[in-house]
Amino acid sequence: MSPKMMQFTRLDQQMPEKRSATDRKQDFNEIYTGFQPDRAxxxxxxxxxxxxxxxxxxxxxxNNIPDWLMLTTAGRLKExxxxxxxxxxxxxxxxRICPQDRLCEGSCVLEQSTHRAVTIGAVEKYITDTAxxxxWVEPIVxxxxxxxxxxxxxxxxxxxAAAEELRKQGFSVHVYDRYDRMGGLLMYGIPGFKLEKDVVQxxxxxLEQAGVVFHPxxxxxxTVSFATLRARHDALLIATGVYKARGLAIPGSGLKGVAKALDYLTASNKVSLGDSVAAFTSGELNAAGKDVVVIGGGDTAMDCVRTAIRQGAKSVKCVYRRDRENMPGSQREVANAEEEGVEFVWLAAPEALLNEGTSDTVSGVRAVRMHLGVADASGRQSPQPLEGSQFIMPADLVIEALGFEPEDLPQMFAQEELTVTRWGTLKVNPRSTMTTLDGVFAAGDIVRxxxxxxxxxxxxRDxxxxxxxxxxxxxxxxxxxAE
Known part of the structure; x- marks a missing residue:
């Protein structure tokens, strides 16, 4: 083992330098500057x-993390x-975007022994940006x-990911997407301050240079029928993701000024890419000068609150029915949001969206305080309302960031034989990833x-x-x- 390793006893954990909250609120550029070679x-x-x-x-x-950390220490970055x-x-x-604090870094032995984890994600980013x-990132041949x-x-x-692996093996690969740019969630769902779009592009x-054909x-x-694609190709992979947003089922949810998280983020990303978006120009999906309330506690909610700050919102609140320790989003993202001026309203749930007089536009959110009761079937404590604890928050824009569900693909594709689970995700053979249609496979969120x-x-890849x-x-x- 290299004598240069195991330096945790003399070196503290350090993240790459982060731009000040004042500076980074002015644009959608990534907030971390990246490691210098010696620091990595x-x-x-x-x-x-x-x-x-x-x-x-x-x-x-x-990922073989310990070995590429050791190679980085030795300066063998290409390897x-x-x-x-x-x-x-x-x-x-x-x-850039993995919640390392919940995955690799959260499981690091140093994190468990109070020495704080190795900054695995930042080193991974440094290695590949250097490549x-x-x-060193060679064409696929x-x-x-x-x-x-x-x-x-x-x-x-x-x-x-599937296109790359299939092209490496010499298959002809065609990718079809409903959007005008490739990348899906990476391009339109994740803001630039976490993932700049030239990194995706x-x-x-x-892939395009390698011969993958894209159909935006x-x-x-x-535009094209599913049956046509089955006839055109020897195999199909459905990797559509899940885009049907969960909505609030409370009074006032149909008011103007209530937006779905993905609609809001997509509009913002398109504007950042130089597109003209009517809903943004009209102010419908623009937080500038508004009191914004985002409902939800996942990473999508964090993306929304931090986007609203950059759009010049008057105030930004994030309402979540559990406490900070029980939220599903990255704690690192919560800290970044707080630095940028987001106010978190923990242990609160919306009861109704309000409007003034005969107006059909939202003006506020009536919420109720919650407490965590007994654990539910998943092992998490169930939030319960506290009687008489209602309060009102002003809101010109309410963003629902409550998660996503699958679209009705059998109906969309006119393929009733395409079987789904009780959750609406595609049913596949867990070993082959094939759906109930021969030669049709599925991967990603549309399955899990x-x-x-x-x-x-x-x-x-699987x-x-x-x-x-x-x-x-x-x-x-x-x-x-034939023989």
């Missing part, structure tokens, strides 16, 4: 190189990149071209429900392997039949 090596050297790497075990991709990218199709993206800058083609519906992280460009502005079931980008990448095995077997069978 120092922080990587804090790794304990423990016998059971819990960081790796709790990474959905099974560190090669090892990192062997298991991860987008390491620089995961380094791009140095030209298949060893041989295959005759079969695969169609992928959805260009989010699952679809892009260079991944898309790399293509809505399956409208709303989840993390890193899980979508894992699912996309489905690519399953599709390859399916087509190989089909080719053998066809050859045997």
């Amino acid at each position: 090596g120092e922080q990587a050297s804090r790794c304990e190189q423990c016998g059971i790497p819990f960081c790796q075990i709790h990474c959905p991709l099974g 560190a990149y090669e090892l990192s990218s062997a298991t991860n199709s987008m390491p620089e993206i995961c380094g 791009w800058a140095e030209g 298949p060893q041989a071209e295959r005759g079969e083609s695969v169609g992928i519906i959805g260009s989010g992280p699952a679809g892009l 260079r991944r898309v460009d790399r 502005n293509t809505t399956v079931g409208k 429900g709303a989840s993390l980008v890193v899980w979508a990448i894992r699912d996309g 489905s690519a392997a399953a599709i390859s095995a399916y087509l190989n077997q089909k080719s053998l069978s066809d050859r045997a039949a």
